[in-house]
Amino acid sequence: MxxxxxxxxxxxxxxxxxxxxxxxxxxxxxxxxxxxxxxxxxxxxxxxxxxxxxxxxxxxxxRFEELVMADFPPKEEHPLEALRAFFFQRIALIRKHPEIKSLAFNVQLLQIASEESAERISFCIGQMFQFIFSSLQQAQEQRMIASDLPLEVFLWSFLGVLRGYTDQIQAAPPTPQDEAYSKTLWLGLEQLLRRSK
Amino acid sequence: MxxxxxxxxxxxxxxxxxxxxxxxxxxxxxxxxxxxxxxxxxxxxxxxxxxxxxxxxxxxxxRFEELVMADFPPKEEHPLEALRAFFFQRIALIRKHPEIKSLAFNVQLLQIASEESAERISFCIGQMFQFIFSSLQQAQEQRMIASDLPLEVFLWSFLGVLRGYTDQIQAAPPTPQDEAYSKTLWLGLEQLLRRSK
Amino acid sequence: MxxxxxxxxxxxxxxxxxxxxxxxxxxxxxxxxxxxxxxxxxxxxxxxxxxxxxxxxxxxxxRFEELVMADFPPKEEHPLEALRAFFFQRIALIRKHPEIKSLAFNVQLLQIASEESAERISFCIGQMFQFIFSSLQQAQEQRMIASDLPLEVFLWSFLGVLRGYTDQIQAAPPTPQDEAYSKTLWLGLEQLLRRSK
Amino acid sequence: MxxxxxxxxxxxxxxxxxxxxxxxxxxxxxxxxxxxxxxxxxxxxxxxxxxxxxxxxxxxxxRFEELVMADFPPKEEHPLEALRAFFFQRIALIRKHPEIKSLAFNVQLLQIASEESAERISFCIGQMFQFIFSSLQQAQEQRMIASDLPLEVFLWSFLGVLRGYTDQIQAAPPTPQDEAYSKTLWLGLEQLLRRSK
DNA sequence: GATGAATGAGATTTCATTCAT
DNA sequence: AATGAATGAAATCTCATTCAT
Structure with a gap:
């Protein structure tokens, strides 16, 4: 037994x-x-x-909510710093809980959930979008990134890179190369955003 | 009957x-x-x-394969033009067949497919990645976009924007505003990539 | 078509x-x-x-009935001759129509047949039993076979040998050896019956 | 419930x-x-x-196998005694389990069985044939039955009588008459075999 | 006379769930 | 708290049969 x-x-x-x-x-x-x-x-x-x-x-x-909303939103004042923190938080989360990798952005999950449950998750996702969106908005206002480009371009680029990377995280614990690569990736992304100005 | x-x-x-x-x-x-x-x-x-x-x-x-691989890859020589064509082709595809929207990037679909079928789809997705990747590579070589940033940043940004937008396409036929918006979006994305240089 | x-x-x-x-x-x-x-x-x-x-x-x-009842009962007067004729008729029948081999004695067939149909077949089988039985009875009366043994022993022996042999008939056309063997078999069976006296 | x-x-x-x-x-x-x-x-x-x-x-x-192979082969040394034991064992088996009567010799059963299962049953049937065959062979060698008749005649007669009788066993418990009849039947069969000499 | 498409009824199998221990 | 046995309902699949052409 x-x-x-x-x-x-x-x-x-x-x-x-x-x-x-x-x-x-x-x-x-x-x-x-x-x-x-x-x-x-x-x-x-x-x-x-x-x-x-x-x-x-x-x-x-x-449980998913708990994991995803832990330490959210990041405390950093500076908008790109806050995004940076969120970026690495997410990577760390997926590294620790690779099981939620394919759920993290997955709408299918909601189809088998109860209505109430789906709403809660939708709310969390909304929060996340809201956070990224307003961080980017502040960055635009503070002239860190271009203000003549639609915010969605920044939003979806950010999410795209985050998702692209986390999608390929493996169950194995990260090697030093992994760590280095994720840093490079962030720097790349940050440059992409910043140089748009 | x-x-x-x-x-x-x-x-x-x-x-x-x-x-x-x-x-x-x-x-x-x-x-x-x-x-x-x-x-x-x-x-x-x-x-x-x-x-x-x-x-x-x-x-x-x-059928999905057929739809997704129609006119693929685009004929344009110029790498950013090819990406542009792909971008609008995809939007047009989703507008015409909104039913495949949630499948377009969805790995879940493959879990209920036969092994052989899953492999075919994986192959298609691979082709698409390959196309985007090598287009961006050429753009880098031809100094249209930054060559000091990891290619993945460009790749995932491009995919992120495409996905972000198509995800919100509605079943209804596109209004002139929709058309205008998708053009603005592409211009924004193109700028984002180009200014990185 | x-x-x-x-x-x-x-x-x-x-x-x-x-x-x-x-x-x-x-x-x-x-x-x-x-x-x-x-x-x-x-x-x-x-x-x-x-x-x-x-x-x-x-x-x-x-159709089965037709095949099985063709030339039945044999015309021979002498009871053992009649049985002999029946024996070889049956073997010839199965050689010509091996497809009915496994049906020939099979009661399962009747389970999927209509009631009326099953009755007709039962009647045919009854006829066959009747013929063998009365032939053996005459043989007993005429002192060709033992009259101190139960008739069923003769009946079932006869049927057993006939069935045992026909069960192993192959689809292929009979070789001279096959022909010889079936004759030997009949002689054996006839001896078995006759010597019982 | x-x-x-x-x-x-x-x-x-x-x-x-x-x-x-x-x-x-x-x-x-x-x-x-x-x-x-x-x-x-x-x-x-x-x-x-x-x-x-x-x-x-x-x-x-x-389960069928278990029933059919219980106490098989009989221990008796004397070949006709062994056959006798087998004969009465089988009758007792069918009397106790009349449900398997129509399966006992039925090839149809194998058609709905799995390949492996069919092979197991075929093996059992083979064992039974083998036992009867070699018992009769010994009987022939020991001059208890005719050695100038083909063994198959004996084999199939034996099986024919056994089958003929068991086919008509009813579900009801055997009456003293039934018992007497089956003994008479065996004696008849034994005589048939023995007098062939 | 022949057939391709379609189906109702039923057979097999799966799955979430209950119940007695 | 835990489980083995049991099940109703639903899902997948088969088969004899009908119908329009």
């Missing part, structure tokens, strides 16, 4: 398993059988801790 | 329905019952035209 | 196909799709010539 | 139900719905205990 855990520990374990499996296996294979098996408990156990599958997904999304 | 179509027409219709539904409803709701209902035929009809559900998905992905 | 046949020819063709397939493939694979394919017509064609699948089976069983 | 059984008991119950139904109803009616209904469980329960229908059939055939 499986080790007995406190209810709270078990809930956590299940939520994390879901996060991991959703990333690894995709949603159509995200069955209660698979979830249970992946942490070595019976399916019935899942339903002792959660009302139904929706409820499990919701818990997983809460 | 339903209108009778030739086998080929029916296959097409089914494949397109799948493409549409996969975008609209998400994969977990992509049941044979839903597919059949959406085009007003019986489930049995689906299996008259395809071996099994996998086979239906495969046909849908072929 | 397939060659057009007269209704009667087509009915024959279908009935024979069913007989062949039932032997080769077994009943659970005896689908209308397979029947149609095996003679190169569409399934719809089957239903132009027969009311339903039952009806097709019935026709096949009529 | 149904009585709860251990997995092993349920598997047994299902396998036996299949054996029973295959005999009673024929294979084309052997649906999972019928199997489930016959033991008063849901269809889903079948698939909790077996991978798929094939797997259920396989289990039934294992």
């Amino acid at each position: 499986t080790q007995r855990l406190s209810a709270e520990e078990r809930r956590q374990e299940i939520a994390e398993a879901v996060l991991r499996l959703a990333g690894q296996e995709g949603f159509h294979r995200l069955t209660t059988a698979l979830i249970a098996k992946s942490i070595g408990v019976s399916e019935a156990t899942l339903f002792r801790h959660f009302q139904d599958k929706q409820d499990i997904i919701t818990a997983a999304l809460r | 339903t209108q009778r179509l030739s086998a080929e027409e029916r296959r097409q219709e089914i494949a397109e329905a799948v493409l549409r539904l996969a975008g609209q409803e998400g994969f977990h709701r992509l049941t044979t019952a839903l597919i059949a209902k959406s085009i007003g035929v019986s489930e049995a009809t689906l299996f008259r035209h395809f071996q099994d559900k996998q086979d239906i998905i495969t046909a849908a992905l072929r | 397939t060659q057009r046949l007269s209704a009667e020819e087509r009915r024959q063709e279908i009935a024979e196909a069913v007989l062949r397939l039932a032997g080769q493939e077994g009943f659970h694979r005896l689908t209308t799709a397979l029947i149609a394919k095996s003679i190169g017509v569409s399934e719809a064609t089957l239903f132009r010539h027969f009311q339903d699948k039952q009806d097709i089976i019935t026709a096949a069983l009529r | 149904t009585q709860r059984l251990s997995a092993e008991e349920r598997r047994q119950e299902i396998a036996e139900a299949v054996l029973r139904l295959a005999g009673q109803e024929g294979f084309h009616r052997l649906t999972t719905a019928l199997i489930a209904k016959s033991i008063g469980v849901s269809e889903a329960t079948l698939f909790r205990h077996f991978q798929d229908k094939q797997d259920i059939i396989t289990a039934a055939l294992r």
Whole structure:
């Protein structure tokens, strides 16, 4: 028989398993059988801790939210510094939790979530957009980046680079080369933005 | 009873329905019952035209491939012109086929596809990356964009902007404002790249 | 398109196909799709010539009856001669129509037949038993075989040898060895019966 | 709700139900719905205990094998004694398990079995033939039965009588008359064989 | 006479969920 | 707290049969 855990520990374990499996296996294979098996408990156990599958997904999304919103928004005053901080925070997050990599920007996740849950996530994503958008706006106002180009170009470039890089992060712990590369990348991105002026 | 179509027409219709539904409803709701209902035929009809559900998905992905690879790669010599052409081609494609919007960059789709099918799609995506990458490389060599910044920064910025914009394209036909906006966006992106020099 | 046949020819063709397939493939694979394919017509064609699948089976069983009851019962007066004739008739029949080999004694066939059809076949089998039984009875009365042994022993021995041999007849045309062997077999069986006295 | 059984008991119950139904109803009616209904469980329960229908059939055939190979081959030294033992064992088996009567010699069963399963059964049947054949061979060598007649005549007579009799065994428990008759039958068969000398 | 397209009914299988222990 | 057994509902797939051409 499986080790007995406190209810709270078990809930956590299940939520994390879901996060991991959703990333690894995709949603159509995200069955209660698979979830249970992946942490070595019976399916019935899942339903002792959660009302139904929706409820499990919701818990997983809460966990996702927690991870994604930790230390958000960055404290830095200087807008490009704040973006820089966010950039590296995100990379660090994905390095620590590569399981959420493919979820991080994924709208599909919301399709299997409850309405309420989807709204919460949408709100988080909105917050993130808002933060990036207003940081870039300030940068424009403070003449750090071009003000004759549409803000969306900056917004989507920033997100594109962040996403492009995090998409290729591997499960393995980062090598010094990885660290160096991510720094170079940021510098490149920053230059791109700054030189637009 | 339903209108009778030739086998080929029916296959097409089914494949397109799948493409549409996969975008609209998400994969977990992509049941044979839903597919059949959406085009007003019986489930049995689906299996008259395809071996099994996998086979239906495969046909849908072929159609996707067709759409995505039409007129690819662009003929333009000048690298930034080629990228420009690609940019507008993609926007036009999504405007005409908004149903594939959420698939266009979506890896999830591949999780429900057959191995072979997934490989074909991966190959297409690879082609697209290759095209963008080498266009940007030429632009760098020809001193149109900075050569002291990592190419990935350009690559992901380009993709980020393209994706950011197409993600918000609506099903409705484009207004003159939409047209104007997409042009402005390209000009903005082009400036961003060019000024980096 | 397939060659057009007269209704009667087509009915024959279908009935024979069913007989062949039932032997080769077994009943659970005896689908209308397979029947149609095996003679190169569409399934719809089957239903132009027969009311339903039952009806097709019935026709096949009529054909079976025809084959099995041809020249039955043998004309010979002498009971062992009559049995001998029957023995070789059956072997010749299976050599000519190996497709009915596995049906010849098979009760399973009746489970998929209509009640009426099953009764007709049962009647034929009854006739055959009757013939063998009364031939042996006469042989007993005429002191050709032992009269202190139960007739069933003779009956089942006769049937056992006939069945054992026909079961191993191959589709290929008989070699001279085959012919010789079947004669030896009959002589053996006849001796077995006669010496019991 | 149904009585709860251990997995092993349920598997047994299902396998036996299949054996029973295959005999009673024929294979084309052997649906999972019928199997489930016959033991008063849901269809889903079948698939909790077996991978798929094939797997259920396989289990039934294992059970069949077990029954048929119990106490086989008989220990008796004397070849006709061994055959006698086998003869009565088989009759006792069919009396106890009349459900396997129509399977006992039935090749059709193999057509719905998995390849591996079919091979196992073929092997068992081969063993049985081998046993009967070599017993008769010894009997011939020891001059208990004629050595100028082909062995197959003896083999098939023996099998014919055994089969003929078991085919007509009813589900009801044997009456004293039944017992007496089967003894008479064996004596008759033994005489038939012995007097051939 | 023949067929390609279509389907209702049913067979097999999966999955989230309940229940007794 | 945990689980093994069980299941209803739904998903996938098959098959005999109909219909328009």
